[in-house]
Amino acid sequence: MLNTRQKVLRKFWYATVPTAALGEGPQAFKLLGENIVLFEGPDGKPAALQDRCCHRTAKLSKGASQNGNIACGYHGWEYNSAGKLVAIPQFPPEQPLPDARVPAYHAADRYGYVWVALEEPLRPIPEIPEEGAPGYRRIHQFYDKWNTSALRLMENSFDNAHFSFVHKGTFGDTERPRPEKYEITETDYGFDAQTIVRIVNPPHAVRVTGTAEPYTTRDMHNKWYLPFSRRLDITYPSGLRHIIFNCATPIDDGSIQVVQLLYRNDTEEQCSAQELIDWDAAIIAEDKDALESTDPDAIVDLSRKIEMHMPSDRPGIIMRKQLLELLKQHGEIEVPR
Ligand code: FES
Ligand SMILES: [Fe+2]
Incomplete structure (x- = not known):
């Protein structure tokens, strides 16, 4: 697109x-x-x-x-x-x-x-309930230009099938390449997607996850805000919450400004902002490397079987469907090849 x-x-x-x-x-x-x-x-x-x-x-x-x-x-x-x-x-x-x-x-x-x-907005800026909420802190994690498209980052944000491959250097569980099922509920702003994923928990992630076990789980509540924002609300078994908010701001057709905020329900003493930035920086560098190798002109085409790597309720398909509806409503179907 x-x-x-x-x-x-x-x-x-x-x-x-x-x-x-x-x-x-x-x-x-x-x-x-x-x-x-x-x-x-x-x-x-x-x-x-x-x-x-x-x-x-x-x-x-x-x-x-x-x-x-x-x-x-x-x-x-x-x-x-x-x-x-x-x-x-x-x-x-x-x-x-x-x-x-x-x-x-x-x-x-x-x-x-x-x-x-740039024009009268159709939707409000997504709400982040943790902003200013007692017990939560906001950490500015990343503000980087990536040579990819906003849709590529959005579809990647809901793609569990890449964890075992792209993220094998951080949290990806190489023993479990088959992705967990997502439960998806479509909403007026996009969709909510929920899943629980087992992850690797290396020693330098112990303060991030709040557990020293070699594996732990992420209970993920992932929201997509049409067109290019998302909130990933992770709860670890320790009770720690790790809430990532991204906006993939389209600069042009081949580059985006990646904004990433993090909200946590712990303190600087429990896990410093720098530790949290370092941990997520390693993860996001893996994503960047993969996404910058893709064609940024992500295709809005429901007929392609491009989501075969996901078991059911395929977020990428729903994302494309909603984007296509939006374009149709506004009479602007310039659907690429
Ligand atoms: S004031 Fe002359 S170009 Fe702006
Ligand atoms: Fe990723």
Whole structure:
């Protein structure tokens, strides 16, 4: 699926840059092939505009934030958070300004990231109940560019059949290549998928899982949020919860920004943020290596038997079905070969 050709994808929220980065000035980002600039708008709230000055097209991200507006670095023309031109320093005060603007987008600060929707969003930003909840902490794990597509990361996130192969260096159980069954419930935001998986528990994972047994289990409640977010809620027998939230933000048709947050119901003393980052970094590096070797133009085609590696209730098939319905509803069937 070539994301930049599916216009309906512009109507969803995506995590873009860490909110704290806006304190350093305007930030450039590419979302669904569109160059955008993010900056601190009024009251410190994030704002997002097309990264192109309507004077001589200079990139606004090379300019400066000031008083909730953004000033172009070329001649200082200033725009507010709605994209309206509000000042031309070359004009005398009495000269009226032309009615000019650059396109503005929806922007919101959530979970430490600036989320952007290029058009009126169809769905809200996914809720994470553990955000700010007593007993939980949030850890920013990863913010990396991958050369793959958002759909590839989503389908991989629900693909239990790769654990024994891709993750044999971390938690994958090579003795059990046959994946456990997923129980899937379709929802208005995508689906919920549940399964229990036995995993290898090496000594350096003991503080992550809360058990010293050589094997343990992951009780996984995995949610897919159409189109490219997911929440993986893992409960270990120790009672520890390891809740991963990902947004696979489509930069263009061949690359994504991978945002990964982690919520845990333990303390820094029980398992440090760095230990948790190191553990998941080893896992995610294995996924990255596999996904970057795939064709990023993931195919939306229900007739192919591509999910034969999964026993039943195949998440990849349901994901494609829902995406296809979404594209049909919006009259945008550009289904690739
Ligand atoms: S190009 Fe932006 S002010 Fe001239
Ligand atoms: Fe994986």
